[in-house]
Amino acid sequence: MPDPTERARDIVLRAIDAYNAAEPNAIPRDIDTVLLGPGGVVDSLGLVRLVLTVERQIEKDAGTFVSLTDEKAMSQRNSPFRSVGALVDYVASCLGERP
Amino acid sequence: MTDSKVMLITGTRKGIGRGLAEHYARKGFRVVGCSRGPAEAPLEHYRHVEADVSDEAQVMKLFRIVREEFGRVDVLVNNAGIASMNHVFLTPLKTVRSVFETNVYGTFLFCREAAKVMAAGGAGGRIVNFATVATPLRLEGEAAYAASKAAVESLTQVLARELAPFRITVNAVGPTPIATDLIRSVPKAKIDALIARQAIPRLGEVRDVINVVEFLIADTSDFITGQVIYLGGV
Numbered sequence: 001m002p003d004p005t006e007r008a009r010d011i012v013l014r015a016i017d018a019y020n021a022a023e024p025n026a027i028p029r030d031i032d033t034v035l036l037g038p039g040g041v042v043d044s045l046g047l048v049r050l051v052l053t054v055e056r057q058i059e060k061d062a063g064t065f066v067s068l069t070d071e072k073a074m075s076q077r078n079s080p081f082r083s084v085g086a087l088v089d090y091v092a093s094c095l096g097e098r099p
Numbered sequence: 100m101t102d103s104k105v106m107l108i109t110g111t112r113k114g115i116g117r118g119l120a121e122h123y124a125r126k127g128f129r130v131v132g133c134s135r136g137p138a139e140a141p142l143e144h145y146r147h148v149e150a151d152v153s154d155e156a157q158v159m160k161l162f163r164i165v166r167e168e169f170g171r172v173d174v175l176v177n178n179a180g181i182a183s184m185n186h187v188f189l190t191p192l193k194t195v196r197s198v199f200e201t202n203v204y205g206t207f208l209f210c211r212e213a214a215k216v217m218a219a220g221g222a223g224g225r226i227v228n229f230a231t232v233a234t235p236l237r238l239e240g241e242a243a244y245a246a247s248k249a250a251v252e253s254l255t256q257v258l259a260r261e262l263a264p265f266r267i268t269v270n271a272v273g274p275t276p277i278a279t280d281l282i283r284s285v286p287k288a289k290i291d292a293l294i295a296r297q298a299i300p301r302l303g304e305v306r307d308v309i310n311v312v313e314f315l316i317a318d319t320s321d322f323i324t325g326q327v328i329y330l331g332g333v
Contacts, residue, residue, distance in 0.1 A: 049218075052219060056219050059166070065159075065162075
């Protein structure tokens with residue numbers, strides 16, 4: 001069983017590849033990439049598209065549907081969508097909760 | 100049949116929902132319907148799922164079934180709704196909550212989850228919500244119901260903008276009273292008075308609703324969004 005963080009990293013990077021193939025403004029494939037806020041590379045619509053793409057990638061790779069926009073995500077003091085690294089950590093925590 | 104469009108309709112056990120399911124299954128859609136109980140009669144090209152539209156876990160489970168069995172959603176018709184008709188003094192908060200849970204939260208949940216599937220498919224989609232003439236007519240005795248449907252209208256108009264980049268249109272049909280269970284307990288005099296306020300004073304029929312749905316979900320209606328179409332000339 002691969003480490004959840006490694007698995008999440010793989011899923012998020014694949015989702016970024018899919019996003020970049022479809023969208024005009026590419027997201028750098030880097031764990032330190034800031035997604036939202038000052039220096040962020042996506043606008044609100046871009047974030048929606050990325051979250052949808054990650055959910056789809058999770059379903060494809062892990063065979064399970066995870067909603068990334070549940071209350072847990074929205075109530076966190078630091079948004080799990082602020083950077084690629086934060087998103088990887090959040091996906092890992094979601095996958096870790098799955099049986 | 101596997102290439103035919105998938106239409107999801109809520110509240111299909113009877114009334115308008117059942118009429119819509121029968122119509123579109125006959126027309127060649129693969130129809131997925133839901134209600135809190137089992138389907139009343141089997142229907143070809145129709146898949147029934149038992150679900151309470153206001154229960155997020157049950158809605159998520161329904162969409163898991165839809166993704167696994169059909170892999171797509173082309174049209175969502177948010178027909179499920181409940182009404183409460185009483186003077187404000189006689190309306191318990193529990194009733195208001197229940198009306199909002201089904202009419203507003205249920206519509207919200209299905210819009211959100213169906214739009215995700217539509218966006219993922221890349222081909223866009225059509226969402227038709229259910230409003231009511233009780234909202235623009237400000238009908239006395241229907242405060243909770245009319246307010247809940249006013250919320251549905253707002254939801255429709257905002258989602259039309261949020262989902263336009265995904266080629267998803269969101270509109271609403273606002274029926275007049277139609278002879279279904281929803282108005283069964285309303286006194287005839289009350290219905291007659293309501294109908295008298297319409298430009299065309301008659302009860303609505305399921306075919307009237309189908310006619311508007313037909314227009315809103317047409318491929319050629321890709322420039323129609325955020326609209327509420329009332330029946331009967333209200």
